[in-house]
Amino acid sequence: MELTSLHLTATTLVFLVALVFSMLGLGGGMLYVPLFKWLELPLKTVAIPLSLLLNGVTTLSAFLRYWREGLVDFRGGLPAAAAATLAAPLGAWSMGYVPRDALLIIFAVFTALAGAYSLKQSGQEASAPPPPGRRLAIGLGLGAFEGFLGALLGVGGGFIVAPVLMALGFPTKRAVATTSFIVTFASVSGFAAHAAAGRLDVTLTVLTLTAAIAGSQLGSWLMARRAKPAWVKRFYGVLLLLVAIKLVWDLF
Numbered sequence: 001m002e003l004t005s006l007h008l009t010a011t012t013l014v015f016l017v018a019l020v021f022s023m024l025g026l027g028g029g030m031l032y033v034p035l036f037k038w039l040e041l042p043l044k045t046v047a048i049p050l051s052l053l054l055n056g057v058t059t060l061s062a063f064l065r066y067w068r069e070g071l072v073d074f075r076g077g078l079p080a081a082a083a084a085t086l087a088a089p090l091g092a093w094s095m096g097y098v099p100r101d102a103l104l105i106i107f108a109v110f111t112a113l114a115g116a117y118s119l120k121q122s123g124q125e126a127s128a129p130p131p132p133g134r135r136l137a138i139g140l141g142l143g144a145f146e147g148f149l150g151a152l153l154g155v156g157g158g159f160i161v162a163p164v165l166m167a168l169g170f171p172t173k174r175a176v177a178t179t180s181f182i183v184t185f186a187s188v189s190g191f192a193a194h195a196a197a198g199r200l201d202v203t204l205t206v207l208t209l210t211a212a213i214a215g216s217q218l219g220s221w222l223m224a225r226r227a228k229p230a231w232v233k234r235f236y237g238v239l240l241l242l243v244a245i246k247l248v249w250d251l252f
Helices: 005-022 029-038 043-068 074-097 100-121 132-153 158-167 172-195 202-225 229-251
Strands: none
Touching: 005 029, 005 043, 005 202, 029 043, 029 100, 029 132, 029 229, 043 074, 043 132, 043 172, 043 202, 074 132, 074 172, 100 132, 100 158, 100 229, 132 158, 132 172, 158 172, 158 229, 172 202, 172 229
């Protein structure tokens, strides 16, 4: 297995991204895609499929730890997870009909909106959750949208789910943990739909998967045991806005 500077750089960056984003219940797809793009890997055949794979592994690893900590709301998360799993293949199929720059613009817009919303909510207390019937309808709609958009962009869609769950009254840590559960299903479904057209480097894939698992375990432990909810929301918002600015800067 021949190692290159590309392999080592990608592995180090994936570890850091997984560490940070697992603290937010996310897989890091919103950074994996631009990261692989900056490393000059093909967007549609390498960057997006590998990003979805890493996203799923990162959120799965984080979800298992959150589950052990008793933070995952399965009743609230199952409808969204099911809808996301079904909608992700449609998003992957649609990618072939959307130009590359249009994908990145859509990505930047949704990332900026999610970041701004998270900053707005950082100083607010959790509200009371809606009644069960409304939660089911919102979960199905949210999951379908997250699965479709996440597979279309190669990001898993957690940046949509976490702010919505917080707005619905989920405490921050429970929202983060439940997001990791939902995004795992969406990412795996999206990756399976992309895999046939992808051309993954075996060495790069093995190294980055290992880094993603290690980083997500450390990040989810820090979130469950050390992090404060308001700090997490602020950090999440600032990070997403910086990613959106960088993407727009590179495009224009």
